Amino acid sequence: MENILEVKDLHVTFDTYGGKVQAVRGVNFNLKKGETLAIVGESGSGKSVTTKALMGLIPKPAGKIPKGEIIFEGKDLAKLNDKHMQQIRGRDISMIFQDPMTSLNPTMKVGGQIMEGLIKHQKMNKAKAKDRAIELLDLVGIPNPKERINQYPHQFSGGMRQRVVIAIALACNPKILLADEPTTALDVTIQAQILELMKDIQKKTETSIVFITHDLGVVANVADRVAVMYAGKIVEIGTVDDIFYNPKHPYTWGLLGSMPTVDSKEDELIAIPGTPPDLMKPPKGDAFAARNPYAMKIDTEMEPPLFKVSDTHYAATWLLHEDAPQVEPPAAVKRRMKGFATADASDEKGEES
Amino acid sequence: MSSKEKLLEVKNLKQHFKTGRHSTVKAVDGVSFDIYKGETFGLVGESGCGKSTTGRTIIRLYDATDGDVKFKGKDVHGKKSKTNLKEFNRKMQMIFQDPYASLNPRMTVKDIISEGLDIHGLVSTDKERTDRVHNLLETVGLNKEHANRYPHEFSGGQRQRIGIARALAVEPEFIIADEPISALDVSIQAQVVNLMKDLQKQHELTYLFIAHDLSMVKYISDRIAVMYFGKIVELADSDELYRNPLHPYTKSLLSAIPLPDPDYERNRTRIVYDPSKHDTSEEPEFREIRPNHWVLCTTKELEAYKQEINN
Amino acid sequence: MDKEKEKLSPEQFQPVDLAGEKSEELTRPELSYWQDAWIRLRKNKGAIMGLIVLVFIILISLVGPLLNDYEFDSANYDAAFLPPKVEGLEWAGFNGHQTFTVQGETPEEAIQRGLEGYEVEEQYLLGSEVVEQPSEQNDNYYSVDIEVDIYSAKGFEDEYFWFGTDSMGRDLWTRIWKGTQISLYIGLLAALIDMVVGVLYGGISGYYGGRVDNYMQRIIEILSGIPNLVVVILMIIVLKPGLLAITIALTITGWIGMARIVRGQTLKLKNQEFVLAAKTLGSSDKRILMKHLIPNVTGMIIINTMFTIPSAIFFEAFLSFIGLGLQSPYASLGTLIDTAFDSYRVYPYMLVYPAIIISLLMIGFNILADGLRDALDPKMRK
Structure with a gap:
C-alpha cells in the first residue's frame, strides 16, 4: 500500500523557564492509505506532541522543530509557513480532540461549526454547505440531523458532541484524521459506540487514521498497526498482532503485563517500576x-x-542484539506469545475469506 | 461470606441535591450493601451514576438525605460528638481520584502526610513525626529524601502514593478509594493497584473501590456492585458477575470494555442496553437470584433471570 | 549499524540492576513555591527595576528628612520661593538661581521693575535676555528674562535647600519625603485593610457558602453601591479633613475588591480534593481555612495588594488635589502637587519633584505587580 505520510527523524523541543524540554527525540514512521496507526504511550511520552507537529500546531515561539521532516504529498509540513499550513489543516488533515466539551464553540450552532470548514476550504455556498452538514450529521449517527443542525453544543450529550466533533473533522473529506485520545473522556459504552463509528467511517471513506491513546484495549480494537512511544521515541512498531502477540521491547511487555485480562485473576500485575525520565535532561x-x-x-x-524483527515489526532494544542474553518475558506476556502462531494462522485465513 | 464480620452496612442510602427551587437530582437513590472485614468491594458505573457521591456520603463529606450507614455496628451519621467524629475519621479514610488536585501544592510532602498525625495527636515530638513520615514513605515505595519536596515535583503515580501514605498515617481500617487509578497511566495504574493489594494484606484493610474501569475492578475486587442512575442494579462475587451477568445494563457494560487482545476485539459483539425493555408492571426490587448474587428486578424478571442462570 | 557492531563487546551485554535505584529519583532541584516564583521574577527585568526604584524611594523617604536640619513645618517667610540649590551640583542647574520673566517699555525698564518687584538688589542680577520684542499683542512691551541669585538677594548665601522652598519658606526636600511617607502610609494601610478584612471576609464567605455567603455578599453589594467620594465627603463633614478621614474612608470600602477575589478563589478551592482529604482526616474549619485555603490564595492576595497600593496612593493624591485631603502643615505628595500647581509657571521646581516621585511610585508598583502576577500565577505553572 502507498504511504500517504512519512515522518522522518522528527524532533520537537519546548523552551520553558526551567530549560529546554526535548519532547520528541527522533520519531520515524509512515502512514499508509486507509490504515489506522495507533500511537500508544504514557503521558509525556511525546505522542500528543507528535500529532500536534503533524498539524502544525506546535505553539510558537516556545516550541520548535529543530530537525526532521514530515512529508505529505511531496511537501515537508515541518517547514511550511502558517498560511500554507492553514490550507492543509481541516482540508487534507484534520483532528479530533480529547475533550468534546471544550473542542466545540459553545456560542455557535452546531451546523455553523460544520459549515465553517466547508465554506472556507471547499468554497461552497451556504445552502450547499448546509446540505452537506446534514449529510455529515447523518453519517456520524446523529438522529434528526435536520433539527439538530440548528442546536447549540450544550444541547448535546458528551457522546453526541464527540460525534459532532468527528463530523466537523470529516467535513472536507480529509485524507488523514488525527485522533488525540478521542474516547478518553467518554464512558465505556459511549466509547464503544464512537470506536465503532470511526471504524465504520473509515471503511466508507478510506481515510487514514492516526489514533493516539494510552488504552491498550482501545488499540486492540481499532488499530491496524501500533507504534509504542516512550520518552519521545518510538521503541516498538509493528502490526497489531506483532505488538500484542509477539512483543519484543521490555516496555511493551510492561504495558501489556500491567493490564489485567479476564483470566489473569491470580497473578500479580507486572508494574513497571519508577516513573518516566525528565525530558529536560x-x-x-x-x-x-x-x-x-x-x-x-x-x-x-x-x-x-x-x-x-520482521518486515512489519521493529523494536529498539539491545535485547535483540546477537550478543544479548536470551531473556524470558514475564509469564503474562509469554501466554500471549503462545497464541501468536495460531493467531497468525487464523489471521491469514480471515484475510483470504 | 455471610459468616464474616460486617464492617460497613449501608441501608437505603439516599443523597438528593437541590439544583433549583423545585428540582432535585437524585444522585444516590436508595442504595444498600454490606462490606465485610478484609474484603475489597468494587463499585462500578459510568460517570454521573452516583458512585463517587455514594463514597463521599459514606465518609460524611456530604450529609445523607436519608438512610443509615453503620460502621462496626455503630451508626456513623446523624449528630455526633467531636471525639466520636475524630475516632470515626481515623478509622475510615479516603484516597482520591486526581493526584494533581488531592495534594495541597503549598505543603511539603512531610506536612501533607503528617497532617492526620497532628490532628489526632498521634505523635508527640518532631523526631517521632519525621520518623513516622519516613516510614510511611517507605511503605508506599518512596524514599525519605522526598519528605521535604513539594507535590508539583512528583509524577502522577508518585503523588497518588503520597495520597495513600496520608490516608495510612492515621491507621485506618477502612479505605474508600474513589477512582484512585483512573487519572494514571497504564503502567502506573498497576503500581498503585499492586501497592493497594500489598497494603491490604499487611494492614488488614478493607476497601471500597470505586471505578469505571471494569477490568481493573474485577482484578482487585472480591465483590462488585454495578450502579446505574443512583441505584445498584446488580451485586455479586466478581467472578460470578463476569461469568453470569444478568441485568441487561451489566451485560452492556461488560460487552463495551475493550480488552488488550486484538483477536477478542475482532470478534466482539456489543450488547446495547435499552432501559425501556424492562418489565414495568411493578417497582423493581433488589432480589437474590442465587446465593450472593443480587439483581434489581421485578418478580417476572426474577423468574426469567433464574431460568437464564440455570441454563 | 555495522560500525556500531564492531565497537560493541559482549561484556556490554551483562545485565545490570538499575531498576528501583534510580527510577524514583527526582532530577529537578528542590524548589519551594516561593523559590520558584523568585527565580521567575528575577528573570523579569521590568519588575526588578520597579522593585529597585521602590526600595530606593522608600529608603530615602525614611532617611531623607534627617539629612538636613530643616523641619517640614517650620515656616520662614523670608526664605519663601527659593529654588533648588545643592552644594557641589551647581553646574547641573542646582545653583539656586531664579529666572523671572518681566515686562517693560524698554528692556532696561523691564529689568528695573523686575528687580524692584521681586525685591532683589541689582548686584545679584546675573544676566538678562530679551525674549519678546514689542508688538500689538503685548501692548508694545518688551518681555525680558532676568536671572537672579535669589539666595544671596534674600541673605541665605550659606543655606542649601535641595529641592527649594515653598511659599512659606518651608524646605521642600523635607516636605516631599515626609509627604512620600504619608503616601506610602496610605498605600500600606490600604494593603493592610485588604489583607486583614478583605481576605478574612472573602475567605469566610466563600468557605462557609450557602446562607452565610448570601448575606455577606449582599452587604458587600450595598457597600460598593456607595460612591467612594460620597463616603469621603460625609467623613469630612463629621470629622475634620485629614489622615483620619481618609483612613476611615479607605477602611469602609477599600477591601471589597480583595474580598471578592478571595471568595472566588475559595469557592473554587474548597471542593478540591486536597481540602476534602483534610476534612476526612478530621481537620477543623479553622485549620482548613488557615492551612489549606489561604496559603493557596496567597499568590492572588499579593498580586491584588500590589495593585491596591498604587491606586490607594493615587486616591489620596486625588482627594488632596481637590482639597479634601491632608491639611497644612502636613503634606502628602497630593497636597504638594496641589499647592505647586497654582504657580508652576514661575516656580516649576515645586511641581516637578513630587510629580516625579508619585509617578515613579505608581509605575514601580504597577510593573512589580505585573511581574509578580506572571511569577505567582498558578496558570503559568506546569
Whole structure:
C-alpha cells in the first residue's frame, strides 16, 4: 500500500523557564492509505506532541522543530509557513480532540461549526454547505440531523458532541484524521459506540487514521498497526498482532503485563517500576534503562537502534542484539506469545475469506 | 461470606441535591450493601451514576438525605460528638481520584502526610513525626529524601502514593478509594493497584473501590456492585458477575470494555442496553437470584433471570 | 549499524540492576513555591527595576528628612520661593538661581521693575535676555528674562535647600519625603485593610457558602453601591479633613475588591480534593481555612495588594488635589502637587519633584505587580 505520510527523524523541543524540554527525540514512521496507526504511550511520552507537529500546531515561539521532516504529498509540513499550513489543516488533515466539551464553540450552532470548514476550504455556498452538514450529521449517527443542525453544543450529550466533533473533522473529506485520545473522556459504552463509528467511517471513506491513546484495549480494537512511544521515541512498531502477540521491547511487555485480562485473576500485575525520565535532561543511552528489569550495561552507554524483527515489526532494544542474553518475558506476556502462531494462522485465513 | 464480620452496612442510602427551587437530582437513590472485614468491594458505573457521591456520603463529606450507614455496628451519621467524629475519621479514610488536585501544592510532602498525625495527636515530638513520615514513605515505595519536596515535583503515580501514605498515617481500617487509578497511566495504574493489594494484606484493610474501569475492578475486587442512575442494579462475587451477568445494563457494560487482545476485539459483539425493555408492571426490587448474587428486578424478571442462570 | 557492531563487546551485554535505584529519583532541584516564583521574577527585568526604584524611594523617604536640619513645618517667610540649590551640583542647574520673566517699555525698564518687584538688589542680577520684542499683542512691551541669585538677594548665601522652598519658606526636600511617607502610609494601610478584612471576609464567605455567603455578599453589594467620594465627603463633614478621614474612608470600602477575589478563589478551592482529604482526616474549619485555603490564595492576595497600593496612593493624591485631603502643615505628595500647581509657571521646581516621585511610585508598583502576577500565577505553572 502507498504511504500517504512519512515522518522522518522528527524532533520537537519546548523552551520553558526551567530549560529546554526535548519532547520528541527522533520519531520515524509512515502512514499508509486507509490504515489506522495507533500511537500508544504514557503521558509525556511525546505522542500528543507528535500529532500536534503533524498539524502544525506546535505553539510558537516556545516550541520548535529543530530537525526532521514530515512529508505529505511531496511537501515537508515541518517547514511550511502558517498560511500554507492553514490550507492543509481541516482540508487534507484534520483532528479530533480529547475533550468534546471544550473542542466545540459553545456560542455557535452546531451546523455553523460544520459549515465553517466547508465554506472556507471547499468554497461552497451556504445552502450547499448546509446540505452537506446534514449529510455529515447523518453519517456520524446523529438522529434528526435536520433539527439538530440548528442546536447549540450544550444541547448535546458528551457522546453526541464527540460525534459532532468527528463530523466537523470529516467535513472536507480529509485524507488523514488525527485522533488525540478521542474516547478518553467518554464512558465505556459511549466509547464503544464512537470506536465503532470511526471504524465504520473509515471503511466508507478510506481515510487514514492516526489514533493516539494510552488504552491498550482501545488499540486492540481499532488499530491496524501500533507504534509504542516512550520518552519521545518510538521503541516498538509493528502490526497489531506483532505488538500484542509477539512483543519484543521490555516496555511493551510492561504495558501489556500491567493490564489485567479476564483470566489473569491470580497473578500479580507486572508494574513497571519508577516513573518516566525528565525530558529536560534525557538520560544517556536507553531512556527506559532505569525502569527496565532486563537492563544491560550497554543500555546506560548507548541508545539502541531499531532492530528488525520482521518486515512489519521493529523494536529498539539491545535485547535483540546477537550478543544479548536470551531473556524470558514475564509469564503474562509469554501466554500471549503462545497464541501468536495460531493467531497468525487464523489471521491469514480471515484475510483470504 | 455471610459468616464474616460486617464492617460497613449501608441501608437505603439516599443523597438528593437541590439544583433549583423545585428540582432535585437524585444522585444516590436508595442504595444498600454490606462490606465485610478484609474484603475489597468494587463499585462500578459510568460517570454521573452516583458512585463517587455514594463514597463521599459514606465518609460524611456530604450529609445523607436519608438512610443509615453503620460502621462496626455503630451508626456513623446523624449528630455526633467531636471525639466520636475524630475516632470515626481515623478509622475510615479516603484516597482520591486526581493526584494533581488531592495534594495541597503549598505543603511539603512531610506536612501533607503528617497532617492526620497532628490532628489526632498521634505523635508527640518532631523526631517521632519525621520518623513516622519516613516510614510511611517507605511503605508506599518512596524514599525519605522526598519528605521535604513539594507535590508539583512528583509524577502522577508518585503523588497518588503520597495520597495513600496520608490516608495510612492515621491507621485506618477502612479505605474508600474513589477512582484512585483512573487519572494514571497504564503502567502506573498497576503500581498503585499492586501497592493497594500489598497494603491490604499487611494492614488488614478493607476497601471500597470505586471505578469505571471494569477490568481493573474485577482484578482487585472480591465483590462488585454495578450502579446505574443512583441505584445498584446488580451485586455479586466478581467472578460470578463476569461469568453470569444478568441485568441487561451489566451485560452492556461488560460487552463495551475493550480488552488488550486484538483477536477478542475482532470478534466482539456489543450488547446495547435499552432501559425501556424492562418489565414495568411493578417497582423493581433488589432480589437474590442465587446465593450472593443480587439483581434489581421485578418478580417476572426474577423468574426469567433464574431460568437464564440455570441454563 | 555495522560500525556500531564492531565497537560493541559482549561484556556490554551483562545485565545490570538499575531498576528501583534510580527510577524514583527526582532530577529537578528542590524548589519551594516561593523559590520558584523568585527565580521567575528575577528573570523579569521590568519588575526588578520597579522593585529597585521602590526600595530606593522608600529608603530615602525614611532617611531623607534627617539629612538636613530643616523641619517640614517650620515656616520662614523670608526664605519663601527659593529654588533648588545643592552644594557641589551647581553646574547641573542646582545653583539656586531664579529666572523671572518681566515686562517693560524698554528692556532696561523691564529689568528695573523686575528687580524692584521681586525685591532683589541689582548686584545679584546675573544676566538678562530679551525674549519678546514689542508688538500689538503685548501692548508694545518688551518681555525680558532676568536671572537672579535669589539666595544671596534674600541673605541665605550659606543655606542649601535641595529641592527649594515653598511659599512659606518651608524646605521642600523635607516636605516631599515626609509627604512620600504619608503616601506610602496610605498605600500600606490600604494593603493592610485588604489583607486583614478583605481576605478574612472573602475567605469566610466563600468557605462557609450557602446562607452565610448570601448575606455577606449582599452587604458587600450595598457597600460598593456607595460612591467612594460620597463616603469621603460625609467623613469630612463629621470629622475634620485629614489622615483620619481618609483612613476611615479607605477602611469602609477599600477591601471589597480583595474580598471578592478571595471568595472566588475559595469557592473554587474548597471542593478540591486536597481540602476534602483534610476534612476526612478530621481537620477543623479553622485549620482548613488557615492551612489549606489561604496559603493557596496567597499568590492572588499579593498580586491584588500590589495593585491596591498604587491606586490607594493615587486616591489620596486625588482627594488632596481637590482639597479634601491632608491639611497644612502636613503634606502628602497630593497636597504638594496641589499647592505647586497654582504657580508652576514661575516656580516649576515645586511641581516637578513630587510629580516625579508619585509617578515613579505608581509605575514601580504597577510593573512589580505585573511581574509578580506572571511569577505567582498558578496558570503559568506546569
